[in-house]
Amino acid sequence: MKYAITVITPFYNVDREVFQKCCGSMFKQTIGFERIEWIVVVHNSKEEYRSAVYELLGSYDNVRIMVLNDGKHTPSAPRNYGLEHASAPYVGFLDSDDMFTPQCLQKALFHMKKNDAQITWFRREYELESYHNRPVTEIVLWDQTREEIIVDKDNWDDEKMFSGVCGMVTSRIYDKRFLDKNGIRFDEEVPFGEDYLFNLECYGHAEKICYLPQMIGYHYYINSGSLVQKSSKDAQTLIAFAKGYQKIFDKGLEYGFFMNAIISGLCCVLAGFMIGSDSLTLEDRQTIKEILAPYLEQITPLRVSKLYSEKAVRERYEFPRAVILEPEKYIGNIGYDTLIAFDAKSAQALSPYQIVLRNILHRNQKTDIGARYGFTKILTLTGFRSNVPESDYDIYEPLIKLQTNIGESGIITADPIKSYMFTLGKMSNPKLIPCTEIQLEPLKQLLLDNCVGKRTFLMLESMPQKDRFNDNTYVNTAHGSILSAVFADQDLSPSEKNHMFTAPPEIIFPAELTDLTYIRLLFALADRNVDQMIAPNTWEAWCTLRFIEKNWKNLCADIASGTPAHFGQAVSDEFREIITNRLTADPDRAAELTAIFEEGFDDPIIPRIWKKMTRLIAFGEGCFTVYTESLRRYLGDVVHENGCYMELTALVGTETKKNGLYALDPRNAFVEFVPADADSDGKTVFAPDVEIGKRYSLLISTYSGLYRYRLDDVVLVEFMHNSTPFFSYDYDASQTVRFNGASLTEHTICSVVKELQNETGLPVCDFAYMLNEQENGLVVLLETDHDDISNIDKNTISDLIEKRLKKDDSYRRAADGGSITPARVEFMEQESQLFYRDVLMFRLNFPPDFIKPVRYIDNPVKERFFKSRIIHQEDQTYAND
Amino acid sequence: MSMLSVTKNLEGTKLTVNAVGRIDTYTAPQLDDEVTSALEGVTEFVLDFSQIEYISSAGLRLLVAWQKTMTAKGGRFSVCHLADSIYSIFTATGLTDFIDIQK
Numbered sequence: 014m015k016y017a018i019t020v021i022t023p024f025y026n027v028d029r030e031v032f033q034k035c036c037g038s039m040f041k042q043t044i045g046f047e048r049i050e051w052i053v054v055v056h057n058s059k060e061e062y063r064s065a066v067y068e069l070l071g072s073y074d075n076v077r078i079m080v081l082n083d084g085k086h087t088p089s090a091p092r093n094y095g096l097e098h099a100s101a102p103y104v105g106f107l108d109s110d111d112m113f114t115p116q117c118l119q120k121a122l123f124h125m126k127k128n129d130a131q132i133t134w135f136r137r138e139y140e141l142e143s144y145h146n147r148p149v150t151e152i153v154l155w156d157q158t159r160e161e162i163i164v165d166k167d168n169w170d171d172e173k174m175f176s177g178v179c180g181m182v183t184s185r186i187y188d189k190r191f192l193d194k195n196g197i198r199f200d201e202e203v204p205f206g207e208d209y210l211f212n213l214e215c216y217g218h219a220e221k222i223c224y225l226p227q228m229i230g231y232h233y234y235i236n237s238g239s240l241v242q243k244s245s246k247d248a249q250t251l252i253a254f255a256k257g258y259q260k261i262f263d264k265g266l267e268y269g270f271f272m273n274a275i276i277s278g279l280c281c282v283l284a285g286f287m288i289g290s291d292s293l294t295l296e297d298r299q300t301i302k303e304i305l306a307p308y309l310e311q312i313t314p315l316r317v318s319k320l321y322s323e324k325a326v327r328e329r330y331e332f333p334r335a336v337i338l339e340p341e342k343y344i345g346n347i348g349y350d351t352l353i354a355f356d357a358k359s360a361q362a363l364s365p366y367q368i369v370l371r372n373i374l375h376r377n378q379k380t381d382i383g384a385r386y387g388f389t390k391i392l393t394l395t396g397f398r399s400n401v402p403e404s405d406y407d408i409y410e411p412l413i414k415l416q417t418n419i420g421e422s423g424i425i426t427a428d429p430i431k432s433y434m435f436t437l438g439k440m441s442n443p444k445l446i447p448c449t450e451i452q453l454e455p456l457k458q459l460l461l462d463n464c465v466g467k468r469t470f471l472m473l474e475s476m477p478q479k480d481r482f483n484d485n486t487y488v489n490t491a492h493g494s495i496l497s498a499v500f501a502d503q504d505l506s507p508s509e510k511n512h513m514f515t516a517p518p519e520i521i522f523p524a525e526l527t528d529l530t531y532i533r534l535l536f537a538l539a540d541r542n543v544d545q546m547i548a549p550n551t552w553e554a555w556c557t558l559r560f561i562e563k564n565w566k567n568l569c570a571d572i573a574s575g576t577p578a579h580f581g582q583a584v585s586d587e588f589r590e591i592i593t594n595r596l597t598a599d600p601d602r603a604a605e606l607t608a609i610f611e612e613g614f615d616d617p618i619i620p621r622i623w624k625k626m627t628r629l630i631a632f633g634e635g636c637f638t639v640y641t642e643s644l645r646r647y648l649g650d651v652v653h654e655n656g657c658y659m660e661l662t663a664l665v666g667t668e669t670k671k672n673g674l675y676a677l678d679p680r681n682a683f684v685e686f687v688p689a690d691a692d693s694d695g696k697t698v699f700a701p702d703v704e705i706g707k708r709y710s711l712l713i714s715t716y717s718g719l720y721r722y723r724l725d726d727v728v729l730v731e732f733m734h735n736s737t738p739f740f741s742y743d744y745d746a747s748q749t750v751r752f753n754g755a756s757l758t759e760h761t762i763c764s765v766v767k768e769l770q771n772e773t774g775l776p777v778c779d780f781a782y783m784l785n786e787q788e789n790g791l792v793v794l795l796e797t798d799h800d801d802i803s804n805i806d807k808n809t810i811s812d813l814i815e816k817r818l819k820k821d822d823s824y825r826r827a828a829d830g831g832s833i834t835p836a837r838v839e840f841m842e843q844e845s846q847l848f849y850r851d852v853l854m855f856r857l858n859f860p861p862d863f864i865k866p867v868r869y870i871d872n873p874v875k876e877r878f879f880k881s882r883i884i885h886q887e888d889q890t891y892a893n894d
Numbered sequence: 895m896s897m898l899s900v901t902k903n904l905e906g907t908k909l910t911v912n913a914v915g916r917i918d919t920y921t922a923p924q925l926d927d928e929v930t931s932a933l934e935g936v937t938e939f940v941l942d943f944s945q946i947e948y949i950s951s952a953g954l955r956l957l958v959a960w961q962k963t964m965t966a967k968g969g970r971f972s973v974c975h976l977a978d979s980i981y982s983i984f985t986a987t988g989l990t991d992f993i994d995i996q997k
Contacts, residue, residue: 527966563923581930581959583966800918800950841951843919848951851958852988874988881986882951 016050021095038112044119054091089199117230130223135230171271180209203257280333298340417482425718455680457498470537472548551633573603617649634742701736783870790834917953944975
């Protein structure tokens with residue numbers, strides 16, 4: 014025989030550069046390239062690709078280039094064509110975008126001949142074009158400490174032989190005479206899985222098979238253009254797949270082989286194609302069910318092994334049954350991307366977006382909620398959407414009461430609850446949101462990333478852990494809980510913890526609940542090395558910086574003396590002593606600060622106080638926007654960053670450098686998007702499916718037990734990158750005012766106020782809005798930096814506001830139609846919003862972190878309060894009912 | 895510019911403060927300073943409104959702060975001689991729920 018082995022390569026439109034690598038691997042074969050008969054079957058390929066083959070290989074005597082144009086779309090026909098023309102006693106298969114390792118053919122043939130085997134098998138390694146195209150596992154159950162394992166009918170091991178990736182012909186070489194004698198060829202009517210059928214036929218006839226567990230012979234390249242990996246398939250194709258499967262399964266069962274893994278594996282692949290198909294109708298799905306049901310119904314779950322985890326076993330059993338046997342469940346293209354319950358070892362890698370939901374459901378599957386909504390049975394994102402209803406706090410309130418009042422657990426989250434985050438609802442009704450350690454972990458990490466190595470003026474504290482609930486938890490702010498997690502971090506040294514913040518731990522974790530603004534400032538102002546400030550929001554930052562402006566004399570006096578003499582809050586003697594002991598007299602710094610403050614506040618004060626200051630991190634979107642603008646006066650060129658966008662301890666987005674947009678951050682919450690535009694159908698969409706330029710409200714699902722929890726926040730998607738939405742915070746939907754056809758969001762009214770400021774120079778430092786007495790017109794309440802409005806022409810301001818509101822389509826239509834009256838402006842006393850906050854804080858005994866400024870005055874209590882704050886120009890008296 | 899004059903009368907541990915004029919953004923810090931420095935050892939603090947012409951949000955914030963301070967000390971804070979117009983402010987803003995009003 015002239016040649017030692019024939020290698021058959023079906024070639025279909027492969028880039029020259031890629032095929033060159035394939036050729037290179039053949040040239041490097043240690044058996045000697047000239048001893049190989051290489052048959053390259055150019056199959057249905059375009060001219061430019063075909064000519065490249067001739068250019069590269071046309072001059073070699075041992076290479077036979079054959080052209081086959083038959084319009085078929087599987088490699089079976091070119092492989093059969095090659096088999097018909099192969100002259101060597103052994104044959105192997107090499108795909109045109111892959112490579113053999115240099116010793117592959119020599120070693121494989123050596124063992125083949127030595128053992129007189131009909132088939133020799135070796136290992137494959139892979140190379141990825143992209144991270145997301147991870148292949149099915151190449152892990153095996155064979156004893157890998159052995160170089161060679163011989164299998165014959167007396168040593169048959171079904172499970173090892175027919176588990177994992179057992180269908181590939183490219184990891185084997187075959188005795189050509191054995192194939193010819195038994196008439197074994199590729200079935201050209203089987204469009205997918207044809208390799209499996211070929212190998213099952215071989216195994217059915219073979220006397221001896223040689224396994225080489227240690228030998229990596231094949232280098233497999235995964236690109237997005239490969240025939241095998243294309244994921245979008247039409248109905249006709251998928252039905253053809255199912256019919257092809259029928260032949261494969263029948264053949265294996267005919268020989269009495271262990272078929273569980275092959276049936277479940279191939280059906281999983283088909284199920285994945287099915288849920289990603291745009292054209293599969295219910296009738297088509299039922300056809301597929303009829304074909305495959307007899308096989309799926311007879312298989313049993315696989316054994317748990319290193320090949321298949323417990324989860325993979327369950328999913329390989331349940332997923333194809335769910336999709337194929339219940340065709341009415343999966344209508345329409347829900348995309349393979351939506352899958353969440355498929356083991357990463359056995360399928361394409363899941364994205365972080367899918368993984369977070371999978372982990373949330375897996376972690377909480379045994380909770381009461383998990384059991385009720387069948388978390389263990391949820392396999393896809395759409396399955397989650399179908400099985401778990403949207404929720405709001407009304408659902409959770411009784412459950413949380415059971416936890417806090419009785420000490421119940423495991424109702425909504427399997428993890429121990431560390432604390433409850435207190436928040437206020439629309440009617441100022443209190444809500445308790447559970448926090449667990451895993452929920453807080455990425456938030457803790459974010460704070461550490463921002464603070465380690467820096468010196469931070471922190472404008473917040475934890476709440477005192479005083480009153481315990483019956484489930485051994487406390488109330489805290491979200492930031493307080495995150496701080497607690499940071500200080501509990503074992504990897505952080507005590508000196509790192511002490512250095513991070515200007516205030517000592519006794520102030521960050523005070524034993525008493527009181528306003529510590531003054532004390533925070535004593536420590537921060539005394540420290541020349543502060544290089545950043547962190548506040549919960551820009552309102553708090555602005556209040557703190559204004560406090561400096563109003564109280565610098567007392568602050569400097571106390572810095573000089575090292576005592577909190579002017580600290581006016583009522584605290585215990587013990588706490589006052591702790592504070593005093595931590596302060597250090599610094600008359601030099603006090604004198605330095607006094608000189609700075611005596612120069613006035615016209616120039617930005619922050620860079621003058623702290624020369625190393627680089628940034629302020631404080632959420633400043635939505636209702637806080639007006640304060641973000643006011644901060645400019647103090648900050649100058651010091652950068653303001655919003656930091657992360659967090660809601661109810663769900664990390665929704667992380668601020669990016671792309672125009673300050675937030676990138677969806679799936680570390681501790683699964684976020685769904687509900688179209689917010691008036692003409693939408695309100696059906697939730699998943700992150701990869703949102704549209705640029707559209708607005709969405711959000712549903713969050715978290716580790717600590719909120720599932721599809723409705724938020725009022727509305728975001729605007731502005732950019733997509735790798736299926737990740739980048740968005741800006743737009744407005745709080747609960748602050749939208751609707752009247753007689755007009756619908757105005759908080760964002761719209763805030764923009765109008767901002768434009769008014771820019772155009773008139775009116776020093777607006779806060780605002781709110783409500784409907785007039787007849788509820789047919791808007792009243793905008795402005796708070797300026799002085800209460801003397803005698804020189805302000807309210808009518809002019811009202812006209813300007815009306816003009817800008819008419820840029821909103823709904824408002825303009827309603828105004829033009831005469832169903833609403835023109836907007837009017839009123840001025841309210843300075844510090845009215847702060848007064849409202851003070852009253853709420855007094856009633857609830859909570860720190861200011863919880864309280865947002867009032868924008869839409871939407872209930873009688875708020876209305877009475879704010880109406881009483883309106884200044885009358887005529888006599889600067891009170892506007893009472 | 896607003897004007898405010900403050901007189902303080904201490905009888906034992908009871909402090910009565912008479913403010914004359916307007917309590918607004920300009921005069922509130924002055925009143926705050928005067929009261930804070932006088933609260934040491936006081937168990938009862940009364941603010942007399944008989945000569946207060948006007949009190950703005952900035953001034954009302956002080957009342958909330960003093961209520962908090964006196965409660966924390968185990969003492970008592972109250973206001974007296976409110977004009978009807980100011981009393982209506984107290985009801986509209988909810989201060990009547992937690993500030994003691996003497997007739």
